[in-house]
Each structure stands twice: as C-alpha cells, then as structure tokens.
Amino acid sequence: MLKGRAGTVELLSVIAFAVALSLDGFGAGIAYGMRKIRIPILSLVVISLTSSTTIGISMLFGHLVSEYISIKAAEGIGASILILVGLWIVLHTWSSNTKKTPDDDNREPSGVQPILNFRIKAFGLVIQILREPTVADIDKSGYLSIKEALLLGLALAMDAFGAGFGAAMTGFGPLVTPIIVGVVKFLLVSSGVYIGKRYAAKWLGGKAAVLPGWVLIGLGVARVMKI
Structure with a gap:
C-alpha cells in the first residue's frame, strides 16, 4: 500500500514538473490564439517532441552525474538546482514586470516572458521568439509550419534544460x-x-508567467524534505 502511495506521489510530482x-507554452498558445494564428496538429507534435528531447538529454546528463556521487548528495544538488531555477524564473518575471512602461501595458501581450538575453547571432531569431512568440510565424502565413514549430519548440525548451x-x-x-512533459506541452x-x-484571455498569459517558478521551488523543497 505504501509503495502504491509513493508511486502515486511520484507520478503527481512528475506531472507537476511537466506542467x-x-x-x-500555454502562454504562447494564448498569444497565437488571440492573433488567429493556427498551429496544426503536426506542428504541435514537433513542439512537444522538441521539449521531450531537450528534457531527455538534460536528464541523461543529470543521471550520469548522479552515478558518481552519493544518492543523498545527488538528491540535494538536484533539489537545489530546481529551487534555483524556480527562483530565477520568479525574480526574472517580477523584474520584467517592474520595468514595464505605460506603453507596454497598451500592447498586446505575448503571454511569455523573455527567458534569455544572450546576443549570439546564430540564436538571434530564437531569442526574438522568446520575447514575442508570434514572431515564429516567419512567413506571416497565419499558421505555424513544421520548421517554424521547431524554432518555437527550441525557444520554449531553453528554460527546461537546467x-x-x-x-x-x-x-x-x-x-x-x-514523455509526460511532451504530452502536457501538447x-x-x-x-x-x-x-x-475563443476568450481572448489577455490577462491569463501574464499571470501564468510566474507560476512555473513557484512550482519548481515547491518541488525542490519537497525533495529536500525527503532527503
């Protein structure tokens, strides 16, 4: 019975992590919906697979590192990373909100806060997509092609690596x-x-921006308490 409960708690933790x-991605979806830009099923699959692949690669590295240190040390380091990533998201979101100008309030929100500000020419387009997700519709066709979906998927997956x-x-x-991350992203x-x-929920994207940080912090704290 205990094992069953532990398994349920573990599954819920993974789902919370995926959310x-x-x-x-939810905020980016709102931005596309508000601007009547369609995302075909195949493009949604590409976005989801990009997130799954990124998470899979980063978790593989994490798993390899954990093989060389004790279980408790690995869990402690991992929990600390989750908390730090969560704090970074929260503080970055708050900082972005405090720097808003009155003109920013009159603009149509993108639903996604900028995640990276690196000035690397090769990644310039991806950074712009993070700042304004609808830029991913490069050809202004009104729908997201597979190539454009790949760019958006990479942009949305950047914060997931750590x-x-x-x-x-x-x-x-x-x-x-x-797998769960990919399904939830879809x-x-x-x-x-x-x-x-359908509802043009302009306020929802902005309010949701800070939630991932708090969820990651909560997961990290919960893991620390289990050590």
Whole structure:
C-alpha cells in the first residue's frame, strides 16, 4: 500500500514538473490564439517532441552525474538546482514586470516572458521568439509550419534544460518524465490556442508567467524534505 502511495506521489510530482515546464507554452498558445494564428496538429507534435528531447538529454546528463556521487548528495544538488531555477524564473518575471512602461501595458501581450538575453547571432531569431512568440510565424502565413514549430519548440525548451538536469538528480525517471512533459506541452499549447482564440484571455498569459517558478521551488523543497 505504501509503495502504491509513493508511486502515486511520484507520478503527481512528475506531472507537476511537466506542467511547470509547459506553462510558457500555454502562454504562447494564448498569444497565437488571440492573433488567429493556427498551429496544426503536426506542428504541435514537433513542439512537444522538441521539449521531450531537450528534457531527455538534460536528464541523461543529470543521471550520469548522479552515478558518481552519493544518492543523498545527488538528491540535494538536484533539489537545489530546481529551487534555483524556480527562483530565477520568479525574480526574472517580477523584474520584467517592474520595468514595464505605460506603453507596454497598451500592447498586446505575448503571454511569455523573455527567458534569455544572450546576443549570439546564430540564436538571434530564437531569442526574438522568446520575447514575442508570434514572431515564429516567419512567413506571416497565419499558421505555424513544421520548421517554424521547431524554432518555437527550441525557444520554449531553453528554460527546461537546467530543470531537467536537476530533476534527474533528484530521482525523476529519465524515460517517463520526458514523455509526460511532451504530452502536457501538447495539451497546454493547444488549450492556450483555443482559449486565446475563443476568450481572448489577455490577462491569463501574464499571470501564468510566474507560476512555473513557484512550482519548481515547491518541488525542490519537497525533495529536500525527503532527503
């Protein structure tokens, strides 16, 4: 019975982790829906697979590192990484909100806060997509092609690399977790598009931006308490 309960708690933790890493996709979906940009099923699959692959790679690295240190040390380091990534997201979101100008309030929100500000020419387009997700519709066709979906998927997956590394070190399954992340990403992006198109929920994307940070912090603290 205890084992069953532990398994349920573990599954819920993985789902919460997946939701935390997919809320930016939900916000991006709202932005696309509000601007009537369609994301075909195949493009949604590409976005989801990109997230799954990124998480899988980062968790593989985390799992390999954890093999060379004690279980408690690995769990402690992993939990600390989750907390630090969560704090970074929260502080960065608050900082972005405090720097808003009155003109920013009159603009149509993108639903996603900038995650990186590196000035690397090769990644310039990806950085711009993070700042304004609808830029991913490069050809202005009104729908997201597979190539454009890959760019958006990479942009949305950037913040997941560190979190995936930490999650693997705390004991999250390196096979199940990426699958769940991909499924949740698919559901939240498609739900965001529907809500943005149908209800034009402008306020929701901005308010959701800080939630991933708090979820990751909560997961990290919960892992620390288990050590």
